[in-house]
Amino acid sequence: MALAQRRVRNAAVILFMFLTASFLMAQSLRSGEDKAPDGKHGQSGQTLTAAGPIGQTVVQGNGINYHTGGTVLKASPVPIYIIWYGNWNGGAKPSDSQATVSLIQGFLSSSSLGGSGYEAINTTYGDTTGNVSGHLNFSGAVFDNYSQGTRFGDRNLTTIVSTHAGHGLPLDASGVYLVLTSSDVKESSGFCRTYCGFHTHATIGGADIKYAFVGNVDQCPAGCEIQSTGPNSPSTGVGGADGMTNTITHETEEAITDPDLNAWFDASGNEDADKCNFKFGPTKTAANGAKFNQTFGGHNWMIQMEWENSRGGGCDQTLGGPFFTN
Amino acid sequence: MLRVFGFLAAFPLLLMPLAVGQEPVKPPLNPRIVTATRQVSMFSALEKQMLEAVRKKDKAALQAMLTDETFINLPDADPLPGDDWVESVMSKDFSLKSFVVRQVNVTDLGTAAVVGYDRIQDSTDKGKQDGGEFYVVDVWKKDGDTWKLADRYVCKVGSTPVLPTGPVRPTGKQ
Secondary structure, eight states: OHHHHHHHHHHHHHHHHHHHHHHHHHHHHHHHHHHSOOSSOSBOSOOBOOSSOBTTTBOSOSSSEEBTTOOOOOOSSEEEEEEEESOOSSOSSTTSSHHHHHHHHHHTSTTTGGGSTTGGGGGGOEETTEEOOSOEEEEEEEEEOSTTOSEEOHHHHHHHHHHHBTTTBOOOTTSEEEEEEOTTOEETTTBTTTEEEEEEEEEETTEEEEEEEEEOGGGOHHHHOSOSSOTTOSSTTOOHHHHHHHHHHHHHHHHHHSTTSSSEEOTTSOOTTGGGTTOOOSOEEOTTSOEEOEEETTEEEOOOOEEESSTTOEEESSTTOOOOOO | OHHHHHHHHHHHHHHHHHHHHHTTSSOOOOOOEEEEOHHHHHHHHHHHHHHHHHHTTOHHHHHTTEEEEEEEEOTTSOOEEHHHHHHHHHSTTEEEEEEEEEEEEEEEOSSEEEEEEEEEEEEEETTEEOOEEEEEEEEEEEETTEEEEEEEEEEEEESSOOOOOSOBOOOSOO
């Protein structure tokens, strides 16, 4: 009888310890989930630092705020790697071409966008250890022949990046990887329907890799192009490359100032480039009739303005330039 | 005594199936910040403009955004004519204090556009809490250079308005 009672007691103790451990594990799992970015609206649980200098020169209170713990990319220049996905050699649209490849790689060089007064706007952002350099540079490219097919989702995108980061391209946590898809590729999470591109990050090969998706906007000119013929269009109506440079600018700016989605954004959740999305400021007209608002690297460009985090904040075309609302 | 030590040694092993079972319960949603399309940017602004007109009791501004035959469609109710809806939201009984528009999707059909979004609002009706979370589908019709609301289909999906009070983590879907 005593033996039976002892067995029952032991069984109760084991059951109690088992349930207690399960409960504690569940609690720690929930805590972890709360801290992880979930891509949903709601209080972030982060704290705003008090207004004042951050790092060397960056201040708060210019319509966009630094959030404690967030970091920016500070390399000088920030390396930009490109994964050309799909068919970029005579593809479905005239802009799926080697001409687009050359134009965009040149656009991202240190002697073009990478060294421009426009890119210098990013120097108004920083974290507790320093500011963004305001320089970027195209640092390598690979071609991917539809390894995930012509239709894929966000998880496949991570696979594409992990396939090439560290294999063909360096594994570099200080840089930004761009996955640029030809016009026949569908990103099923909303390309052309809700967005023209996006940026995010993931742990790949043990490193925090920042990457962005930008599709050939000739798939949806009405949604993602400001004009059907751009300043660098090889012929009338071939605006994909120029349209992509605009989205690429947006994504690279944000991937540098808010690489882990936890550093710089405003009370509505808008990052620096979101605050000037499709706002271009004053424009000029090129010989082919296309509008442009920037000239560097031997080309004219039509790219959105950037939110300058100084002088009260505003959208401008170059660091220290006048602010424009549209 | 040995049995106790044996049990303690075996205890972590007992938990292993549990830990392994919990780990891959749900893959985390991949967070991302998007560049909104021109349509999403434009219709997000229009929806916010309309809500601001309601909040500020600007009847003229609100009426200017409706067609002559706008209807507001709710579950288990007859379609509400636009004029009646304007009167109801302009009455002193109703007060829209704040709102958030998010997850905007647009299907552009040329002269019409279908816009779906989530709306969280803090509002009162006759002094009682009337806010919550709503899913809204709006049909906008092009009228010259402007867009006007032709039809609204709205459904309440949550009763408690949980409006962000501090900085929100960006989603790019605002």
